Amino acid sequence: MILPIYAYGEPVLRKEAEEITADYPNLKELIANMWETMYASHGVGLAAPQIGLPIRLFVIDGSPFAEDEPSLEGFKKVFINAYIVEEEGEAWEFEEGCLSIPGVREKVKREGTITLEYMDENFQLKEETFDGLAARIIQHEHDHTDGILFVDHVNPFRRRLLTKKLNDISKGKVDADYRMRFPKKR
Ligand code: ZN
Numbered sequence: 001m002i003l004p005i006y007a008y009g010e011p012v013l014r015k016e017a018e019e020i021t022a023d024y025p026n027l028k029e030l031i032a033n034m035w036e037t038m039y040a041s042h043g044v045g046l047a048a049p050q051i052g053l054p055i056r057l058f059v060i061d062g063s064p065f066a067e068d069e070p071s072l073e074g075f076k077k078v079f080i081n082a083y084i085v086e087e088e089g090e091a092w093e094f095e096e097g098c099l100s101i102p103g104v105r106e107k108v109k110r111e112g113t114i115t116l117e118y119m120d121e122n123f124q125l126k127e128e129t130f131d132g133l134a135a136r137i138i139q140h141e142h143d144h145t146d147g148i149l150f151v152d153h154v155n156p157f158r159r160r161l162l163t164k165k166l167n168d169i170s171k172g173k174v175d176a177d178y179r180m181r182f183p184k185k186r
Pocket of ligand 1 (some may be wrong): 099100140
């Protein structure tokens with residue numbers, strides 16, 4: 001089932017998400033729905049807060065980037081209760097976008113290599129090191145589970161230029177070719 005993606009301005013996107021346990025209700029179905037939602041909106045990653053759930057869960061499929069980085073072919077993973085335990089290496093800039101912030105793309109500088117502690121979909125604890133675009137996508141999705149959005153990393157000058165666009169998105173004044181949910185008017 002394709003779920004609506006929560007837009008910039010929805011409070012759930014700013015919450016620090018909670019860990020989950022293996023008995024989380026209908027987890028398999030939830031993960032299947034997240035894949036379906038992510039593919040339908042042509043994303044390479046989707047975090048649970050983006051579908052309204054403040055839990056530490058995100059999915060990634062880096063295959064669309066395989067042309068630039070062959071190791072990403074079939075790089076498809078579920079991350080549960082993930083924490084970045086180390087970030088190192090030279091910081092580099094990459095133009096990021098976000099399904100919750102349609103039409104906005106900005107260069108973001110992040111460190112090159114991360115070590116991540118997480119559980120896979122079978123709740124097997126893992127510690128792995130990632131670099132390149134894999135690290136980049138994970139950093140972006142991991143941020144979502146801490147209530148952080150990529151525009152928070154944009155320099156203050158560029159960020160000011162985005163203010164109107166972000167306000168418009170939060171009011172539903174945006175075109176996206178997938179279903180979205182916008183903050184309720186107060
Ligand atoms: Zn995002």
